[in-house]
Structures are given as structure tokens and as C-alpha cells.
Amino acid sequence: MGVEAYNIHNRTCYGLKGVENDSVDALVTDPPYGISFQNNDWDKNLPNSKIWVNSISVLKPGGFGLVFTSIKLMHRIMVQLEDSGFLIKDVLFWSFLNGMPKSRNLAIDIDKELGVESRMTGVFQYVQGYKKGGADSYKSDNIKFIYEPASKLGQRYKGAGISLKPAYEPIIMIQKPLEEGLSVAQNMIKYGTGALNIEETRIPYKKGEPKVGHNPHPKGRVPSNIIRTQEFDDGYDKFFLIRKVRQRKDKFNHHPTLKPVDLMEHLVKLVSFDDQTVLDPFMGSGSTGVAAVNCDRKFIGYEIDKSYYNIADTRLRKDKQINQAINY
Ligand SMILES: C[S@@+](CC[C@H](N)C(=O)[O-])C[C@H]1O[C@@H](n2cnc3c(N)ncnc32)[C@H](O)[C@@H]1O
Structure with a gap:
């Protein structure tokens, strides 16, 4: 199946029907966390590990993936990913200050x-x-x-509590192994995959900020594995600043766990290059897809729920410039 600007499917992702083996450049997905968030049925369990087996089959050798997860169950999903053949490369922290502490007195x-x-x-x-x-x-x-x-x-026991204020979401970075016998450069020449896109995801210097380091790159620092929603006031800024978006029942996108488009744009850019194809098997309201299209990537998405699929469809049909302006 060739991919136009985007191909989205209102059906289960299991089997990744219609996607050819070794045809996808990157995986960026926000699957169910298995924590029953807001009592949603679709979040009761972690995905079945067969989706990771499907995903590694359709990825090109050396292709990278980014998988959102929860702090409590990230170990399980990491084992699933590793058992499916992926290399665990890093864990990014999307850090925020407005997590709700669940402790009690x-x-x-x-x-x-x-x-x-x-x-x-x-x-x-x-x-x-x-x-x-x-x-x-x-x-x-x-x-x-x-x-x-x-x-x-x-x-x-005055002041004793039971948990900390949550301040980050982990995002697991994975990679399909390179083709056997190939170096990274050889794999890139053959498939266009195997490397991160550091050039497009550098952290820009602030206006007037003194450039530190031996050989500062004009576009900014190498992206770090911490992305946050508020500034850490340490004199100069080394991390990406991406604010959370809230579910707006009054707005057309009522998905309870929608991710900010600018966060997804950063992640899409990090693991892919212009014109490449990004897969999200659990696209929800389509934030990965909107980001992919905004960044001149092609997109393949699956969503089992008709109403969420319809939201993704509406968002993707919108003009690219409008999507870039609205960070919903
Ligand atoms: C965490 S949400 C993704 C939200 C998305 N990041 C957004 O910004 O809207 C996970 C989605 O996976 C969908 N889902 C669950 N099981 C699925 C399956 N087997 N195939 C396709 N989608 C599935 C759920 O309906 C839910 O919308």
C-alpha cells in the first residue's frame, strides 16, 4: 500500500492490516496505559504485545520508535518491546508541574x-x-x-503520605536493529533509517542568551531526553518547553488523553526525516497524525473507536496552516 499524505483506519491495529513489511520509517504512539484513566474501558489493559511484533515487522531496519507509557507500568511495556525484538535506546521524560498529587493525610x-x-x-x-x-x-x-x-x-505520623506529586510521563525510545552486517551509515544509505534527526530538533538559544560550550551550533543545543511544560529557572534553558493541553468537553476534541501537537511535532521530527512515513497504531484523536502532516511526513494511523477516529479525520482534513496555529 502506498501512503498518500496520510492513511487512517477505523479498525483495530492488531495485524496492521494493509501495511507492508519494512515499509515504515518511524513509530510514534501513545497506547493505552492500562491504568483505567477516567474509567475508560479502552485504558483497562496494556496493549497485547502482538502489536509490537506487528510494528517491528513493518518498520524498516534501524527505524526508531517512541512509545508513551505510565510510570507504574513502563517496566511491563519495556519488556514487551524488548521481547518483540526492539532495542531499548532511551527513556524521555516529559516533565510538567501541574500533576495532581494523590497523597492523603x-x-x-x-x-x-x-x-x-x-x-x-x-x-x-x-x-x-x-x-x-x-x-x-x-x-x-x-x-x-x-x-x-x-x-x-x-x-x-503527622504529615505522612502515600505518594509523590507526579511530574513526568515517560516516553520509551526504541529501535529496530540495523540490518545484520550493516553500519549505521550503510543502513541509512539503504533504508533512510538508523539515526535520530538531531538537526531538526535542536533546542534553540533564547534571544540574547550567552552561547555556552566549545563549538555552539547556530541552531541550538542537542535535544535532551527531558521535555518539560514549565521553565526550570536555572539562568539559561536547556530543555524543550511544551505545555500540556487539557481535555475540553465543550470543544470538538473530547479525547481524554489528547497530547499537545507541538510535543508530537518534536517527537515526530526526532525519529524521522522529511517525506518519511510515521505509524501510530493507537492514534486516538490523531495528534501524531496532525504533527506528522505539519512536519511534511506521511502518516498511517489506526483507531478502534469511531468517535475518536472522526475527530482525527476532521483534524487531518483541516488546512496544515490552521493545524499549526491551533495546538489542540
Ligand atoms: C492514549 S489514547 C491516544 C490519544 C492520542 N495521543 C491523542 O492525542 O488523541 C489511546 C487510543 O488507543 C485506542 N485503541 C485502544 N485499543 C485499540 C486497538 N486495538 N486498535 C486501535 N486503537 C485502539 C483507544 O480508543 C484510544 O483512543
Whole structure:
């Protein structure tokens, strides 16, 4: 099957029907995390590992892949990928500051367990940690009470919690092995794959920023394996800044886990070159596809859910310039 600008399919990705072996240059995908996000059925389990076997078959030798995953289950998916024949090359961190901590105040739980009434010591105005529904500013929703543990054991464990604030999503970088006996350069000459596209993904210097390093490249620094949504204020900036996008129920794209197009553009560019073909077996609302088309790559996508497929179809039909302007 030849690929026009894009080929998208409203069917299961298993088997990658219609895609020829050794025909795809790169894989960029955001599969189900297996964490039942917002109780979605499609996120109840990790994908079956046969999709990685299918993916390595259709990739050209030396082709790279980027696979989003969750912190808790990344080890499983890494084993699946390795068992399917991929080399694990790196793990990128997409870091953000607006993750919601899921911890709780254990000292108050201990009081409750012991039948001791915790002391109410004050009130505070609850400000939600993100701009709800695309609001321009953080909203102060309501007044909450501050409790102090009253039992002896509660006081001993004052401040104890159960988890950290999540601040990154891992993205596993994989590679199909080069053709046996070929060097990277020989593989590139034969297939156009085997190397990362550092040139197109350099981190530009800020205006007026002093160029550090022995031989600064005019386009900026080599891209790092950390991408973040907020600046780390360390004087000068070494990482990509890509903000999160929020699900907007009022907007036509209601996919609960949509990824920002500028993040996907960076990833697409990193593992492919102009005019090459990028595959996303779990395209959801098509963010990888929009990014691929914006970056002059061809795209093959699969989505099992009709309503998400329709969103991807609408987005991909839009004019490229409009897609570049709207980071939904
Ligand atoms: C994490 S979401 C992808 C979201 C996407 N990155 C976006 O920006 O919209 C994963 C998607 O995989 C789809 N999916 C799950 N199993 C599938 C299968 N067997 N074949 C194709 N798509 C599948 C789900 O319906 C879901 O939309």
C-alpha cells in the first residue's frame, strides 16, 4: 500500500492490516496505559504485545520508535518491546508541574482508625492546581478545613503520605536493529533509517542568551531526553518547553488523553526525516497524525473507536496552516 499524505483506519491495529513489511520509517504512539484513566474501558489493559511484533515487522531496519507509557507500568511495556525484538535506546521524560498529587493525610486516618476526633485548627481557601475547563486563571473554589491529628500516634505520623506529586510521563525510545552486517551509515544509505534527526530538533538559544560550550551550533543545543511544560529557572534553558493541553468537553476534541501537537511535532521530527512515513497504531484523536502532516511526513494511523477516529479525520482534513496555529 502506498501512503498518500496520510492513511487512517477505523479498525483495530492488531495485524496492521494493509501495511507492508519494512515499509515504515518511524513509530510514534501513545497506547493505552492500562491504568483505567477516567474509567475508560479502552485504558483497562496494556496493549497485547502482538502489536509490537506487528510494528517491528513493518518498520524498516534501524527505524526508531517512541512509545508513551505510565510510570507504574513502563517496566511491563519495556519488556514487551524488548521481547518483540526492539532495542531499548532511551527513556524521555516529559516533565510538567501541574500533576495532581494523590497523597492523603495519614495522621488524620490514624485518628479515625483509633476513634479519636482530629482537631479542626483553621480554614483555607481551596485553589485548584490547574486552570479548569481552559480558564485563564486558577480558580478558588471553596473553603476547606485544616485538621491536626489528636491521637499520640497521629501526632507521631503527622504529615505522612502515600505518594509523590507526579511530574513526568515517560516516553520509551526504541529501535529496530540495523540490518545484520550493516553500519549505521550503510543502513541509512539503504533504508533512510538508523539515526535520530538531531538537526531538526535542536533546542534553540533564547534571544540574547550567552552561547555556552566549545563549538555552539547556530541552531541550538542537542535535544535532551527531558521535555518539560514549565521553565526550570536555572539562568539559561536547556530543555524543550511544551505545555500540556487539557481535555475540553465543550470543544470538538473530547479525547481524554489528547497530547499537545507541538510535543508530537518534536517527537515526530526526532525519529524521522522529511517525506518519511510515521505509524501510530493507537492514534486516538490523531495528534501524531496532525504533527506528522505539519512536519511534511506521511502518516498511517489506526483507531478502534469511531468517535475518536472522526475527530482525527476532521483534524487531518483541516488546512496544515490552521493545524499549526491551533495546538489542540
Ligand atoms: C492514549 S489514547 C491516544 C490519544 C492520542 N495521543 C491523542 O492525542 O488523541 C489511546 C487510543 O488507543 C485506542 N485503541 C485502544 N485499543 C485499540 C486497538 N486495538 N486498535 C486501535 N486503537 C485502539 C483507544 O480508543 C484510544 O483512543
